[in-house]
Amino acid sequence: MSTLKLTLTAIDNKKFNIYADDYGLEESELPFANNSENSQFYAIINALNNTSDEYSHKTNDDIKNWMIEERFLKQNGNQLHEQMRENIGRKLYTALFPKTIEKALHQNCKSGEDLHIQIKYDFREIGKSNLSMYPWNLVHDGIDFLAKRQITFSYRIDYPDTPKPGKRQIDKLKVLVISSQAFENNQGQLQNQEPVISNSLKKAQDEGRACLLSWYEPQRQRPTFKVLREYFTDHYKEADKLPDIIHFNGHGVFQDKLGFLLFEDEQGQPDYISAEEFADLIEICNPKPQVIVITACKAALAHKSDSVFNGVAQKLLQQVPAVVATPFSISQESTTDFIDQIYRVLGNGRSSLLEAVKFASKAMKHKEYEWYRLVLFLRHNGDEDGYLFEVQETPQQLFNQNNRELEASDIETLKDLVKRCRIITSNRIVRENFCQYIGIEIDDISPDSVAGLGDNLFIETLLNYLQKTDNKSAFYKICVKIKPHFESSVKLTNKLQIIKSKVMQT
Structure with a gap:
């Protein structure tokens, strides 16, 4: 697998620079950045977030007419156009691959190998525009979505104190699952995904190459944030008790310019844990996990703030090399498909995180429009292909x-x-x-x-x-x-x- 690194730097609310390693710099413009309020942009994000063909978001007539004209909405203005995602993807492609950068793409695709496109931002530039919120993995070249070929996308936010390069030496993959049943009034209760993960890792567990960590007692405890903190504190220097992967399955919300995960409290009610609180908890671990997977809605959403690190995924990226999360809503059926595949692939001990995310995204066939929703944030120096583990068999x-x-x-x-x-x-x-x-x-x-x-x-x-x-x-x-x-x-x-x-x- 080869890697094409694209560094995106905001100039202002609309213009930005793209630098491709070995190819040079080119200026481009963000689509949908029509004014300081970014009303077109947020209308597009709301449309992409839909889990049905109905478009019920409150949108003024000018924006709605623009969406109809661009074939994002049907003529009635209440339903998504059947080619909405393709049409958005073409706009994104034009912005991300101007002439010089498109040449870099084509030359990297010539080899016939899988291609990893790494979208990189500098955290100090985030406040200038919505550049980091754009779903670049949805790019469409007029023939198909690039992500549906042999191309995988990841996002990197450059930040001081990048994790040390190199793979972690392990004899088995240790996974800690947090499956929270807490929900708000407008949400539904989610099913426990731990059995799905356990089944996906069954072969690896039978061969002694993987295990699920028991961090609470289901018969007498709920999986609360307090119990998790106690577990990490009690075992904070015991490598065999600390996870290589943490998986949070539950609900996520974004409010008051901050991302939250909904843990359960002792009574089963929602306990709102902020991005910063969860990141502080991870800091206890020594060693820290290599990967955090969050199948919670809007866990990768970060906007309306001068700091990208108000999102859960982005904040966690200050602590760990890789995070898998989504800025969108996601159906339970698609979540189950994703979970099943990502752990089957990681459980074989030979595949990279990039490969696992690619296969898992393609498995989300319950609804054709959900494959792009879970994305990979990767900032591990020296392992751009996502090989974060070196499994040493006993x-x-x-x-x-x-x-x-x-x-x-x-x-x-x-x-x-x-x-x-x-x-x-x-x-x-x-x-x-x-x-x-x-x-x-x-x-x-x-x-x-x-x-x-x-x-x-x-x-x-x-x-x-x-x-x-x-x-x-x-x-x-x-x-x-x-x-x-x-x-x-x-x-x-x-x-x-x-x-x-x-x-x-x-």
Whole structure:
């Protein structure tokens, strides 16, 4: 996966600069920034926040007529246009990818690899405009949404004291789930998502690679903020008791220019915990979590303030490397789909947070218009691809894995590693030599010519052929060939050793 870094800097309420690493600087203009009140912008945010096709927000006639003219609303003015999100996405694309920056996008997409677009802001510039509130991951180039291709977006807010670079060494992924049933009068009670997370991590838990932390006693306690503080205080230097991931599932609200999460109090009533209070609690942990996932409405909303850190997600980003949250409302069904997928992907111990968010967002098919709502904030220096963990298997885990047959996940691991070490190029001679090394002829792979395929597709086709023909000898030789490229990673070396042991000829 390659990364295209775009630094956005506000000039005034409407104009801003975009800087792309290695490509240069270009000035652009924000769409929907029609006046100092940003009435067009907030009308767009309200439309994107809708969980139905009805548009019931109070909007003056001028704004409503403008939305009809731009095909954001239907002619009756009470329903969203069926192409509303595509039309908004095109406006966003024009703003984010002016000529020079669009060239950077196209050149980074040429390789055929997955692309990570990192949108970066300086926290000192936030008060000049609504720049940081724009849903750039909704950009549409006139053909499709970029996020529905091989492109993943993340947001970064530059702030002093960035977390140290490098992956956290763990032997198992520890997840602490806060599933709050508290709600306001205009909200509904949410279902407990802990069973969903536990089921998604079942395979990883069975293999000793993940666990859910028990931080309160369900039979006699509610998951209150007070109980959570006591748990962190009691175990604040015990790494095996502290989470790598905290997941908050519940309601969120944004009021009085501040974001809040609704915990339960001792009577089950809502306890409004501010962004600052929650961040202060996280500071107790030593080590701190690497990721906080918040499937609460508007937990990433930050506006009408001179500081972006009045939002829950943004405030937490001062404490941890990564936060997943949403500035919008989100349905319970889509939340469940997202949760199920993100933990299945993270539980395999090989995937990045970017990959997990991408798969989870694509799984939110309950309502087609919710896929863009949960976004990733990532500020971990040196790990732009979101590889925040290095799972070191224990001897027992290695033993368990060595005694299984070669699985589809092993094939996917090899595909990924062969791609990453770049030992196969588009040169036919290089490909023929590699095939001869592993004991096959290049023309054996497929009845159709494969020599002209792109690198990644050639690797996919080659390893699929080896899997189909159960060529253990070739798999073994591939492991031997690529091992020197990954000797600096204990995790990947262990993975290769496991695969080698499964295909070793006795």
